[in-house]
Amino acid sequence: MKSTRVLTAALTLAAALSAGGWAQAQEQITLVSNTYRTGAFAGSGIPIADGMRDFITMINARDGGVNGVKIAFEECETGYDTKKSIECYEQARAKGSVMYLPWSTGATLAAIPRAHIDKMPVMSMAYGLSASANGETFPWIFNPPLTYWDGASIAVRYFADREGGFDKLKGKTIGLVHLDAPYGKEPIPVLDALAKEYGFTLKLYPVAPTEMQNQSSLWLSIRRDRPDWIYLQGWGAMNPTAVREAGRAGFPVDKVLGVWWSGGDDDARPAGPAGKGYKSLSWHQVGTDFPLLQDVIKHVVDKGQSQSPKDKVGDSLYNRGLYQGVLFVEAVRNAQKLTGKKVITAEDMRRGLEALDIPAERWKALGLEGFGAPVKVTCANHNGHNDAFVLDWDGTKWQKGSSWLKPLSEKVQPLIDQAAKDYATQNSGWPKRSEACDQRS
Amino acid sequence: MYYRETGQYKTSYIGDMAVFPIRQDRIGIALILLAAYVGIPALSSEFVLKTIMIPSLVFALAAIGLNILVGYTGLISLGTAGFMGVGAYACYKLTLAFPEINIVVWIIASGFFSAAIGVLFGLPSLRIKGFYLAVATLAAQFFLQWSFVRVPWLFNYNTSGSIEVPTRTLMGVAITGPTASLEAKYLICLTIVVLLTWLASNLVHGRVGRAWMAVRDMDIAAELMGIKLFEAKLLAFAVSSFYCGVAGAMAVFLWLGGAEAGTEFSIQRSFVILFIVIIGGLGSLIGSFLGAALLVAQPTILKFGLPAIGIPLTGANAEHINSMITGALIIFFLIVEPLGLARLWQITKQKLRVWPFPY
Numbered sequence: 084m085k086s087t088r089v090l091t092a093a094l095t096l097a098a099a100l101s102a103g104g105w106a107q108a109q110e111q112i113t114l115v116s117n118t119y120r121t122g123a124f125a126g127s128g129i130p131i132a133d134g135m136r137d138f139i140t141m142i143n144a145r146d147g148g149v150n151g152v153k154i155a156f157e158e159c160e161t162g163y164d165t166k167k168s169i170e171c172y173e174q175a176r177a178k179g180s181v182m183y184l185p186w187s188t189g190a191t192l193a194a195i196p197r198a199h200i201d202k203m204p205v206m207s208m209a210y211g212l213s214a215s216a217n218g219e220t221f222p223w224i225f226n227p228p229l230t231y232w233d234g235a236s237i238a239v240r241y242f243a244d245r246e247g248g249f250d251k252l253k254g255k256t257i258g259l260v261h262l263d264a265p266y267g268k269e270p271i272p273v274l275d276a277l278a279k280e281y282g283f284t285l286k287l288y289p290v291a292p293t294e295m296q297n298q299s300s301l302w303l304s305i306r307r308d309r310p311d312w313i314y315l316q317g318w319g320a321m322n323p324t325a326v327r328e329a330g331r332a333g334f335p336v337d338k339v340l341g342v343w344w345s346g347g348d349d350d351a352r353p354a355g356p357a358g359k360g361y362k363s364l365s366w367h368q369v370g371t372d373f374p375l376l377q378d379v380i381k382h383v384v385d386k387g388q389s390q391s392p393k394d395k396v397g398d399s400l401y402n403r404g405l406y407q408g409v410l411f412v413e414a415v416r417n418a419q420k421l422t423g424k425k426v427i428t429a430e431d432m433r434r435g436l437e438a439l440d441i442p443a444e445r446w447k448a449l450g451l452e453g454f455g456a457p458v459k460v461t462c463a464n465h466n467g468h469n470d471a472f473v474l475d476w477d478g479t480k481w482q483k484g485s486s487w488l489k490p491l492s493e494k495v496q497p498l499i500d501q502a503a504k505d506y507a508t509q510n511s512g513w514p515k516r517s518e519a520c521d522q523r524s
Numbered sequence: 525m526y527y528r529e530t531g532q533y534k535t536s537y538i539g540d541m542a543v544f545p546i547r548q549d550r551i552g553i554a555l556i557l558l559a560a561y562v563g564i565p566a567l568s569s570e571f572v573l574k575t576i577m578i579p580s581l582v583f584a585l586a587a588i589g590l591n592i593l594v595g596y597t598g599l600i601s602l603g604t605a606g607f608m609g610v611g612a613y614a615c616y617k618l619t620l621a622f623p624e625i626n627i628v629v630w631i632i633a634s635g636f637f638s639a640a641i642g643v644l645f646g647l648p649s650l651r652i653k654g655f656y657l658a659v660a661t662l663a664a665q666f667f668l669q670w671s672f673v674r675v676p677w678l679f680n681y682n683t684s685g686s687i688e689v690p691t692r693t694l695m696g697v698a699i700t701g702p703t704a705s706l707e708a709k710y711l712i713c714l715t716i717v718v719l720l721t722w723l724a725s726n727l728v729h730g731r732v733g734r735a736w737m738a739v740r741d742m743d744i745a746a747e748l749m750g751i752k753l754f755e756a757k758l759l760a761f762a763v764s765s766f767y768c769g770v771a772g773a774m775a776v777f778l779w780l781g782g783a784e785a786g787t788e789f790s791i792q793r794s795f796v797i798l799f800i801v802i803i804g805g806l807g808s809l810i811g812s813f814l815g816a817a818l819l820v821a822q823p824t825i826l827k828f829g830l831p832a833i834g835i836p837l838t839g840a841n842a843e844h845i846n847s848m849i850t851g852a853l854i855i856f857f858l859i860v861e862p863l864g865l866a867r868l869w870q871i872t873k874q875k876l877r878v879w880p881f882p883y
Contacts, residue, residue: 120840160827160839165780165788170575170824177571189784192686196702196781212684264673265685265784272683292790293666502683509680511623512691512701 111148111155112415112426114139115180117171117190122162124319126349127400131186132158133391134404137383142412144382149415152425165189176201181432182411185211188266191224198223199514204433208407209234209343209366213269214502216466218437221503222518225436227410228366228458228469232498233490234342235270235314237364237471239277240488241340242312253282258310260301260317260325260339263289267316270342274314276494286310295321302332315341322350330357340364340473348398351476359478363399366471367406367455369481371397375450379405399474399481406455414439421521434521437462456487462520466499468492527876543725560714565707571828573706578779580813580820581713582771587800587812588724589767594798595807596728597760598740599649603661604768604797606668609789610638611769612776613678616687620680627692627700628712631773638769639762641668646761650754665791672789688782700777709778716774720767725809727763736760737807799850803857805866814865818853822846 116135119128139156148154157178159171168190175183183198183205185191191211198205199222206225207215213232215224229237242257243249259274261267271287278285286308288301298321305313313334315325322345329336337360341350346363354361371380376397383389384396395401418427418435427435439460446454456470468490475484507513527548534540544550564577586608593601615634619627645664649657672678679687691701698704699712727733735756738746747753776783783789796819804815826849827842837845857864875882 118839121843158839160843162843165784166579167823167827169780170571170828173571173574174828177569188684189787192684192688192782192784193780196688200702214683264787268685269683291670505683506688509682510688510690510701512703 110426111153112181113155113157113179114182114184114411115157115159115171115175115178116184117161117168117186118158119161119163119186120158121160122164124163127319127344127347128163128186130347130391130395130398130400131404131407133389133395134401134406135408136404137379137389137391137396138405138408139412140388141379141382142408144386144388145378149412150419150425152419154412154415161187161190163187165193169193172197172203176203179429181415181427181429182206182436184208184407184411188212191215195221195224196510202430202433204429204436206407206410206436208403208410210266212506214499214506216464216468216499217503218461218463218465219503219516220507220513221465222462222516223433225439225460225465227439227460227465227467228456229471229490230466230468230495230499231266231269231316231342232273232495233466233468233492234364234471235273235316236277236491236494237488238270238312238314238340238342239274239281240491241473241485243281244485244488246311249281255283255312256286256308256310257283258286258288258305258308258313260288260290260305260313260315262295262316262318262321263291266318270314270316272498273494276498277491280494290317290321290325295319296324298324298328299331302328302334305329306332306334311338313339315339315345317341317345322347323353326351326354326358326361329361330354336361343403343471346474346481347400348395348481351481352479356478358476361476362484363474363476363481364471365399365474365481366469367402368453368483369397369399369402369474373451373454375454376402376405378450402454409441409449409451409455410439410458413441413445433518436460437465438521468495527873527879529877541729543729557718561711565710570706573710574779575824576821578706578710578713579775580817581710581717582775582779583797583800583820584813584816585717585720585774586768586771586797587804587816588721588809589764589771590797590801591804591807591809591812592724592728592736592767593760593764594801595805595811596733596740597736597757599646599757599760600654600658601661601764602658602791602794602798603645603664603668605772605789605791605793606665607638607642607765607768608772608775608793609668609672610641610765611635611772612783612789613672613687614638614769615773615777616689617678617680619690619692623690623692626694627777628694628716631716631777632770634773635766635769638772639766642761642765642768643758646758646765649757649761662791665794669789669791684784686782686784687776689777700781702781713774713778716770720770721809724763724767728809732756732759740807799854803853803864805864806862808864808866810869811864811866814869818865819850822849 118132120132139154143153159174161167161171172183172194183194183203185194185207188211191207194205204223209229211226213230215221215226216230243252246252274285317325329339339361341363343364346365351358351361384393414435417438418431421434422431441458443457446452458469459467470487470489472487473485474481529546532547586604590604593599611634614637615630618630648660679685689700691698691703697708699708735751738751739756743753800815800819805811823846826846827839830837861867
């Protein structure tokens with residue numbers, strides 16, 4: 084008897100596991116997004132997930148969804164682990180999600196080879212594989228608004244501006260403090276090329292993943308080398324440690340510029356007053372001084388539907404999650420317009436993403452005037468290589484520290500095309516693009 | 525009542541020394557194999573195949589490898605994931621260099637590269653034991669993980685630093701790469717695991733295995749009895765790393781489909797496999813399977829199974845509960861039943877033999 088009961092329970096469970104795909108109501112668009120609210124990087128993952136969740140909740144509450152169709156939003160927890168991300172990818176497919184948001188480079192790399200087979204558009208927002216900016220090779224992968232290579236070139240442009248022109252970079256030294264992993268090493272080819280072009284010296288300071296919180300000797304050698312600028316491509320616990328150790332070693336922290344993933348509020352805050360002047364790249368504003376964010380507070384946060392503490396709303400990473408939500412909703416709108424359907428599929432979503440175009444007026448109409456630079460994705464260019472700016476930490480919060488800066492696209496584009504070509508040749512049988520293009524530019 | 529060997533006589537030494545001396549066990553194994561080969565691929569959804577079945581097999585094989593070292597020979601190793609990585613990268617380089625040779629051959633052959641590296645890092649085991657050996661193998665873990673990031677030749681100078689699995693076929697059917705069907709991958713995985721488990725079972729039941737167990741129980745006594753410690757220990761490292769290497773190649777080629785340098789074969793993965801061995805049972809092959817199935821399936825069932833049958837549990841909470849349960853299980857097994865799930869399984873079988881009249 085007992086064995087039958089166990090068997091029944093097992094069968095019920097198995098049926099329940101495979102039944103995920105049927106539980107789809109008619110008039111809604113499903114989005115399953117990965118999150119990492121647990122694990123070593125939860126500190127960054129929680130505000131990002133909250134921002135995205137609150138924005139979608141607000142769209143459902145304020146507008147009744149997108150053009151009247153509600154977004155059925157679900158989170159899938161990965162803990163920043165690739166094994167769990169693969170489960171979440173399968174879960175997104177089973178639930179009929181119109182898009183896959185990996186939120187980690189490992190998860191993106193695992194999804195890229197499957198995306199065109201499963202017809203699942205993947206968006207890795209300013210992370211993932213830089214080469215996937217090439218839409219001819221990667222029709223299903225999107226990584227707007229800019230790549231790490233664009234980021235590094237913007238950093239050099241900013242250093243040049245501060246020094247008084249690109250010709251003044253000659254003889255200067257730029258240090259790259261980076262995580263000793265593929266993500267951290269990504270800017271090296273661009274910085275190498277620019278170093279040759281403008282005559283500055285590039286010095287590398289790798290930080291092993293196991294040594295993220297132990298950087299004192301590294302910063303002592305930085306102080307000895309006296310670089311003029313430091314570009315920080317760090318992640319997780321490495322960022323606050325770098326800001327703190329820079330101050331301790333007596334290196335001027337206002338000469339340290341972090342990539343956008345080094346620009347969380349909690350990356351700068353732990354350093355206390357010593358962190359004042361630390362800089363970070365960003366492609367969206369911080370704070371809540373935007374009509375749309377006020378709507379989020381009114382419709383979601385004040386009603387107690389947010390998981391975020393109220394004082395964290397408007398934080399740098401919270402707004403980044405919100406930015407992802409904006410890109411998603413705008414792409415859904417495009418897809419609805421292109422297909423004439425209200426409830427779109429993942430394939431429609433791909434077309435919608437390819438038509439993504441948010442000029443300054445659109446940002447204003449959304450209630451986010453000046454929040455982000457204009458974003459434009461085309462069939463050939465799935466990234467846009469859009470502008471970014473520099474944030475300044477004033478000791479308690481981020482302040483805008485520069486105007487919008489353009490990446491040095493003429494340096495970055497050849498690298499992207501070459502990397503995309505390499506990817507296609509190394510993966511024998513990589514398909515040629517067969518997907519139609521709605522608006523060839 | 526049904527599970528009793530009354531009337532089954534052994535008329536030869538071979539029959540007496542068989543791994544499964546009881547007929548019911550042999551029937552059971554045949555049924556399990558039948559279910560694994562026919563039932564599961566026919567009935568499971570893609571989700572179950574990809575997130576539970578294939579990873580369970582991969583982790584079970586790695587756990588068998590670690591069990592040979594920890595459970596049978598008594599040498600602690602924390603470098604499992606590193607050795608898995610060696611297998612994965614060896615397989616990647618080999619199949620790119622010789623694409624005409626079948627990928628299954630390379631998956632198995634990559635184990636030999638891992639074995640060679642394992643022997644190298646096993647050398648200190650001749651002089652040091654226990655915690656000190658654990659630290660020495662930790663060095664292997666960190667050194668190997670460092671190489672996967674720092675030696676660009678290993679990932680073919682790929683700008684993203686990751687390795688991607690090319691499409692390879694077996695008798696015209698794609699078995700690796702994005703276009704391969706999950707059923708094909710699962711069946712290849714299963715075949716490799718079944719064959720290697722059979723090999724391991726013969727090893728540990730034979731002269732070699734007895735030598736390992738003698739070394740584990742008391743190495744000085746073993747040496748006095750004529751067992752060469754040098755050979756026994758290094759052989760254990762070689763065989764263990766071979767299994768881990770094949771498991772690593774399987775993980776990348778048949779399960780993940782690609783690996784990001786430095787994260788896939790991290791120390792956390794080594795720990796997970798050590799937990800599988802502890803929970804499953806030290807010195808038991810079946811324990812490796814039970815432990816792997818438990819540790820792979822438990823988070824997936826908590827996260828997707830419970831919400832699917834109507835128990836509301838958010839993903840983040842499921843993760844927290846999963847960590848708590850795993851931690852509690854480890855402490856429970858270390859204190860209450862150091863021989864793990866395998867021992868519980870054995871006790872169940874003993875009870876079944878006398879059921880329904882226990883004495």
